[in-house]
Amino acid sequence: MDYESAVKISGLVKTFNQKEVIRNCNMTVSKGSVYGLLGVNGAGKTTIFKMLLGLVHPVAGHIEIFGKDIQVDKKCILRNVGSIIETPIFYEHLSAFKNLEIHLSYMGIQNTDIQKTLGIVGLHDIGNQPVSQFSLGMRQRLGIARAIIHHPKLLILDEPINGLDPVGIREMRELFQDLVKKHDMTILVSSHILSEIEHISDVIGIIEEGCIVKEIELSTIEKDFADGLEEYFFSIVNGGMKHND
Template sequence: MDYEYAVKISRLVKTFNKKEVIRYCNMAVPKGRVYGLLGVNGAGKTTILKMLIGLLHPTAGHIKIFGKDIHENKKYILRNVGSIIETPIFYEHLSATENLEIHLSYMGIQDIDIKKTLEIVGLNEIGNQPVSQFSLGMRQRLGIARAIIHRPKLLILDEPINGLDPVGIREIRELFLYLVKEYGITIIVSSHILSEIEQISDVVGIIADGSVIKEIELSTNKNEIADGLEEYFVNIVKGGMKQNV
């Protein structure tokens, strides 16, 4: 069955201690595109991403990934999703290659070129160096390697450029665009760095107070963001918050 959207969220609700953190949220991520999720701290970005990969269960609403309901097809869907949510955790005494070997074994996947994946993320010259000696930026690269090593159809990344220097940020940006072009991977990326979201995203979703209040296709709405994404974002968020007061 064909599907237009890699991810479709409908009237999603998540409550913690009887408080609605996500409130009747709708979200549509076109397949084969980069979707940037923007929101202030506490807006609900990470909560939504955790529900997409099954770490949290919705209180109400529906999530469809690849046209399939996540609860009815969770095993299939998660085998086709890669993610980094919060700080990646590794076996500190093992090398990057050994960490990826364990990950693949856990997933039951064989015949994957680990060396090629490490080359893609810029970790091709680290030898047997243990992860305990990695910089924060190197750890982030390894997290991305682990997320893409099985060539997922959907890649979900929460603040993926944390700890990277400007050169590293550019390299990761180019990597994301390469993955979309060469493998047709759909990417959902959240970040507080608006300039990066503006450079890599095809579509931007703006979340405020637990709901996506605006989705905009950047290439076809240049006049709407003529003053820059930052100005547009601030105006939309302020307007959305006023409506919820």
């Protein structure tokens, strides 16, 4: 895909307790695409997402988001990024509406239709019900609402369908596709549900032991692997293909 890069990572390294958890990692996410990041537990997906958001700092390497360095232009970049990382945290005693209102105030953003955004993610008619009474699926929907309410250019979603039932999963799939097609967003998403990544992604990145070992268009996988993404993924992680072509 010949698009402008939304995310460009080069030579990224991160250590925890003198152990290298991200090693010489390179990644390119094209603008206007959905990039599905796959890997087994502990491969480094969440750590990369946290570094993209400036929550964790690399010890080496370079991160650019829409051409800007996250270490230099973090505040400017984050105004154009929405995210769900791990389990969303909310003000438990407040309503969904109030939680989003506080989030917008923190970001210095006004004139956003909070009720419309809640409707988009399927949180209709919840009134003043406190978040403490929400199910896991409702919390996840609210987390997605918070990630998109300021109309970001980039969405970084770590296991965004966690806790959703099959109807909710399908609704979120359609929402993500709509955000890309109609609102010119770019999405970087991880999930353990390979079928969902297969439904929405344009490009697949596979991370092993802190390093992206493969970036490939989904259309290529579908052409060369009869059983699709699952067959391809396991051919990589089981040692069938260890390096980029």
